[in-house]
Structure formats: structure tokens, C-alpha cells
Amino acid sequence: MLKVDGLTKKFGELVAVNSLNFEVKEGQIYGIAGPNGAGKSTVYNLITGNYRYEGRIEFDGQDITGLPPYRIAKKGIARTFQVPEIFPSLNVQETIRVGSRFGARGGLDKKHSDEVLNFVGLEEERLQHAGLLNLLGKKKLMVGAALATKPKILMLDEPMAGSNAGEIADLMDLIKKINQQLGITVIIIEHFMKVLTELTETLLIIESGRMICCDRPEIVTSDPRVIESYLGDSYAEDK
Numbered sequence: 001m002l003k004v005d006g007l008t009k010k011f012g013e014l015v016a017v018n019s020l021n022f023e024v025k026e027g028q029i030y031g032i033a034g035p036n037g038a039g040k041s042t043v044y045n046l047i048t049g050n051y052r053y054e055g056r057i058e059f060d061g062q063d064i065t066g067l068p069p070y071r072i073a074k075k076g077i078a079r080t081f082q083v084p085e086i087f088p089s090l091n092v093q094e095t096i097r098v099g100s101r102f103g104a105r106g107g108l109d110k111k112h113s114d115e116v117l118n119f120v121g122l123e124e125e126r127l128q129h130a131g132l133l134n135l136l137g138k139k140k141l142m143v144g145a146a147l148a149t150k151p152k153i154l155m156l157d158e159p160m161a162g163s164n165a166g167e168i169a170d171l172m173d174l175i176k177k178i179n180q181q182l183g184i185t186v187i188i189i190e191h192f193m194k195v196l197t198e199l200t201e202t203l204l205i206i207e208s209g210r211m212i213c214c215d216r217p218e219i220v221t222s223d224p225r226v227i228e229s230y231l232g233d234s235y236a237e238d239k
């Protein structure tokens, strides 16, 4: 469904993403992990058309290389951000409707927006100002606004960051529901290995913009290269 070929991004001297190849199959939950500064968020920024880059990106059988962000959103690619980005002056319902209008496969769809609001569990907060939600609420709202664009693929950037165990369980359930009930393909960047091993079918590890390994999570987490470069010896001992 999403095929990345020779993806390379340089910021001046720094090669943030270096000849990266990977393929996400339709219906998968696909994980991406790696140390801070590995280039994970940059990969999302390239897929969504925020920067120029070298290489080729194919989505749904079409070459989307170099398309601007609004055209990529209309093709069915949505994302969330590492730090929740919301409009604090809008209420929850309005925020989700903005998402619906932006994705615009058919324009603002109020009925679908209301369904999304219920789906992410924010029906009681419908008229509350987005800026007053707690962190979990803001995250659910950001996912809701992304879902309102009617995506075929949803790319989540560290959705669990700053969450406690209960919130993590809650968000994991939501991600599973998005994948299983809505049939949306999901890519998730995450640092919590337990989350990745439970949710994902395939896990890509990158370091300094390059692929270290890519396989089923149980194979990836016992790969000596991954333990050495990312997980650390204590992870291997705890397992």
C-alpha cells in the first residue's frame, strides 16, 4: 500500500534519512522505532510532502513523490504529531469538523464527524474547548481530527509519549479498533517496545536515518544489532 524507495533527506550536512526502503501492506499495523534523532518523524514529514527529498514514494499504486501536503491528504494519508497540535480556541466538535473539511474526500461530512467523535470517546466533551482537555483527551482529539479526513492510512508519531499505564492501555485499544473495525492501515512510531510488540506485525528499526533491521517484532527485539544500538543490554536481560 505504501512503498518507500531510496528515501533520502539531507538538512545541510546532516543526512537525516539515508537511502531508506520499506513497504507497508494494506491492513497492517506497522511499527517504526529507533534512538532519538534517528529520523523517524522526518520520514513522516517526507511522506506527507512537507519537504523536498530524494527517492520515490508510492501509495495505493500511485507515485506520490513530490506532491504537496493537501494532495497527499486527499489521497488518504493522515498523521498525528509527537506533541498534540490543536486549535485551543475551537471546541472538540469543531476541531473534528476542521479535519473533515481538510481531508475533503467529499468535503465536510457532519455525520461522519459525529461518528468519529463517538468512536474516539469524546462525545461528553463535544462542546468543551480543545485547549482545556487533558493530555489523553488532546491525543484522542488529534486522532479524531485525523480520522475525520477518512484516511486509508493513519501515521501516529509517538502516541504514548507522556502517558501513564492506564492511558497507554486506552490508546492501544483505540489503535486496535481503528485498524480492525475501520480497516485503516496504521504506522506507529513508538519508544515503548511492549506497545510495539503487542500491536505490530512488522517493525522497522532505524538509526542515523538508515535501516538497522525490519522483521516481525519478536525477531527484531532479539537481534543483537538492535540490542546494541537501541534497546541496550538491560532490555535483553529483562526479557
Ligand SMILES: Nc1ncnc2c1ncn2[C@@H]1O[C@H](COP(=O)(O)OP(=O)(O)OP(=O)(O)O)[C@@H](O)[C@H]1O
Residues within 6 Å of the ligand: 011, 014, 016, 034, 035, 036, 037, 038, 039, 040, 041, 042, 043, 082
Ligand atoms: N527541519 C529540520 N531542519 C534541520 N534539521 C532537522 C529538521 N528536522 C529534523 N532535523 C534533524 O534530523 C534528525 C532526525 O530528526 P527526527 O525528528 O526525524 O528524529 P526522530 O527519530 O523523530 O527523533 P525523536 O525520537 O527524538 O523524535 C535530527 O538530527 C534532527 O535534529
Ligand SMILES: [Mg+2]
Residues within 6 Å of the ligand: 040, 041, 042, 082, 157
Ligand atoms: Mg520524532
